[in-house]
Amino acid sequence: AQSVTQLGSHVSVSEGALxxxxxxxxxxxxxxxxxxxxxxxxxLQLLLKYTSAATLVKGINGFExxxxxxxxxxxxxxxxxxxxxxxxxxxxxxxxSNYKLTFGKGTLLTVNP
Amino acid sequence: xxxxIQSPRxxxxxxxxxxTLRCKPISGHDYLFWYRQTMMRGLELLIYFNNNVPIDDSGxxxxxxxxxxxxxxxxxxxxxxxxxxxSAVYFCASRSSRGNTGELFFGEGSRLTVL
Numbered sequence: 538a539q540s541v542t543q544l545g546s547h548v549s550v551s552e553g554a555l556x557x558x559x560x561x562x563x564x565x566x567x568x569x570x571x572x573x574x575x576x577x578x579x580x581l582q583l584l585l586k587y588t589s590a591a592t593l594v595k596g597i598n599g600f601e602x603x604x605x606x607x608x609x610x611x612x613x614x615x616x617x618x619x620x621x622x623x624x625x626x627x628x629x630x631x632x633x634s635n636y637k638l639t640f641g642k643g644t645l646l647t648v649n650p
Numbered sequence: 651x652x653x654x655i656q657s658p659r660x661x662x663x664x665x666x667x668x669x670t671l672r673c674k675p676i677s678g679h680d681y682l683f684w685y686r687q688t689m690m691r692g693l694e695l696l697i698y699f700n701n702n703v704p705i706d707d708s709g710x711x712x713x714x715x716x717x718x719x720x721x722x723x724x725x726x727x728x729x730x731x732x733x734x735x736x737s738a739v740y741f742c743a744s745r746s747s748r749g750n751t752g753e754l755f756f757g758e759g760s761r762l763t764v765l
Contacts, residue, residue: 637695
């Protein structure tokens, strides 16, 4: 069965600092991997996705993530945090022909001025 | 393009009442998913449909929950009778089987409070 683990339910950074949100997955098949962002009182929006092409994936708002098969990881990074990045971030995985997305429990990102 | 549309955005009801949540997926999408989000359990998949047919309802918590998709442009999630522990945000999401990346498009959610 697919599982997604996000390390750290809450990450706090200063404005301008590096953002690193961690995600590990378990899958018996090559996965499709996603990062979603949720702003308060809104639905989830896709940030970026890995679909077995380039291992470094660039998304919206300056975010990127690197797929590392050896580490079963798909960590999300942004070189310089902005106040508007404050939100909850979800990592998700889908394996092979399984059409269900499995989500991690989310990481709340706080950006301090 | 219109996204996934959910209604109502907010619902406050009393225990024992029937609740119906509605969803209009993106036109042309053949998969529809219902998720529930709570602080304690995060995002949980309740049920999903393919071409209006329920494929997996193993996440539906109890018989009090039911979901239907009478046509490609409309789905409902019903709770009868409702209980306080059903309080949550319910999301509908849709996707197309074309492209095969599995990207879901989410509605803005229906926040349910059961008193």
